[in-house]
Amino acid sequence: MCKGLAALPHTCLERAKEIKIKLGTLLQKPDSAIDLIIPYPEKPEKPAKTLKPSPEEVLQWRDSLEKLLQNPYGLARFRSFLCSEFSEENVEFWVACEDYKKTKSPVKMEEKAKRIYEEFIQTEAPKEVNIDHFTKAVTMKNLVEPSPSSFDMAQKRIFALMEKDSLPRFVRSEFYQELIK
Numbered sequence: 329m330c331k332g333l334a335a336l337p338h339t340c341l342e343r344a345k346e347i348k349i350k351l352g353t354l355l356q357k358p359d360s361a362i363d364l365i366i367p368y369p370e371k372p373e374k375p376a377k378t379l380k381p382s383p384e385e386v387l388q389w390r391d392s393l394e395k396l397l398q399n400p401y402g403l404a405r406f407r408s409f410l411c412s413e414f415s416e417e418n419v420e421f422w423v424a425c426e427d428y429k430k431t432k433s434p435v436k437m438e439e440k441a442k443r444i445y446e447e448f449i450q451t452e453a454p455k456e457v458n459i460d461h462f463t464k465a466v467t468m469k470n471l472v473e474p475s476p477s478s479f480d481m482a483q484k485r486i487f488a489l490m491e492k493d494s495l496p497r498f499v500r501s502e503f504y505q506e507l508i509k
């Protein structure tokens with residue numbers, strides 16, 4: 329299951345799709361139900377103890393998604409929380425954009441831009457993020473000649489969405505609450 333920033337063979341979204349397929353099969357073939365037992369999700373791993381921020385620093389995250397995302401421990405906890413809600417695509421997109429902006433090689437930039445587009449932007453993408461038609465059109469136009477700012481508008485929209493929607497839910501969650509104790 330989702331374990332912070334660790335590289336995993338399955339993302340939460342892929343796991344949800346697997347479960348959906350298994351449930352569909354279960355409904356069609358009740359004789360084979362024993363073969364389709366769905367395990368309970370594992371409890372998400374906590375980031376290394378040495379990186380755990382102080383309660384004072386954690387309290388700052390309530391009002392600043394930027395500070396939360398800049399802290400490796402906070403980012404991992406936030407991602408684990410979003411995985412638990414099967415909605416980690418936004419933070420994964422944001423992280424991919426941050427990595428993309430650091431790319432110097434034009435060839436690598438083009439490869440990463442294509443991957444980000446196919447994974448997060450295009451219609452029916454595996455981890456499609458929720459951006460409006462105008463933002464999608466501007467992003468596609470920017471990808472004709474990829475630059476470090478190609479995804480800026482889409483990334484800002486997703487950041488605003490996480491700030492308005494995901495951050496308040498995260499702050500109310502046990503993922504956050506146990507950090508301020």
